[in-house]
Amino acid sequence: MTKIIRIHLEHKDDVIRDIAISSEKTIEDLHFEIIHALKLDKNEMASFYMTNDEFELLQEIPLFKIDDKENSMLGMKEITVGAVFPEVNSQLLYVYNFLKMWRFSITFIEESDNETTENSCIKSIGEMPKEAPEIQFEAKKEFDPFDTAFEDFDEFNEYEY
Numbered sequence: 789m790t791k792i793i794r795i796h797l798e799h800k801d802d803v804i805r806d807i808a809i810s811s812e813k814t815i816e817d818l819h820f821e822i823i824h825a826l827k828l829d830k831n832e833m834a835s836f837y838m839t840n841d842e843f844e845l846l847q848e849i850p851l852f853k854i855d856d857k858e859n860s861m862l863g864m865k866e867i868t869v870g871a872v873f874p875e876v877n878s879q880l881l882y883v884y885n886f887l888k889m890w891r892f893s894i895t896f897i898e899e900s901d902n903e904t905t906e907n908s909c910i911k912s913i914g915e916m917p918k919e920a921p922e923i924q925f926e927a928k929k930e931f932d933p934f935d936t937a938f939e940d941f942d943e944f945n946e947y948e949y
Contacts, residue, residue, distance in 0.1 A: 791873055792898040792910070795822055795882070798891045799921045806911035808900065811870030815849065819864055822882065822892070825909040826916050832885040836864065836872070836894070839881050843893070849880075888920035 789811045797803035805825040809818055815836055823830050836849040849872075853863035872880060873896035882892040 790900040790902055791896055794895045794897045796893045803914040805909050808908050808910050809869055813869050814865050815867050816864035834884040837881040890920045
């Protein structure tokens, strides 16, 4: 089976690539196809991240395995496209170049019966900007350690001195 994977740059301008890739290929193959389709430098580090519906980063899938321990993270060579994209709308985040932090959402959008032997970019929208967007990590609410700590002190006002 061939999966159509959409790569979308998190940026104010749309930069989208749709890639056709066999389910049997590894996500390292997907990584190199992303590099090729977006004309990125192949010498930069990158990682995929498992994510949930709120795009929280759950587990990293690094470009290569860092150590040989049994419980270490699997590298991109060890995981197939079919394993990380089991159903339509499955998603990953892809971070490229850890100094500039290019961040892409990766979504499995469609499956095709046409078996492909070569990966291919089948749709291209927009051009990569020269500068990476600045990613803002904002908390929803400023943390206040005393937020509820003194709520019960009002009950002492009822006592006579």
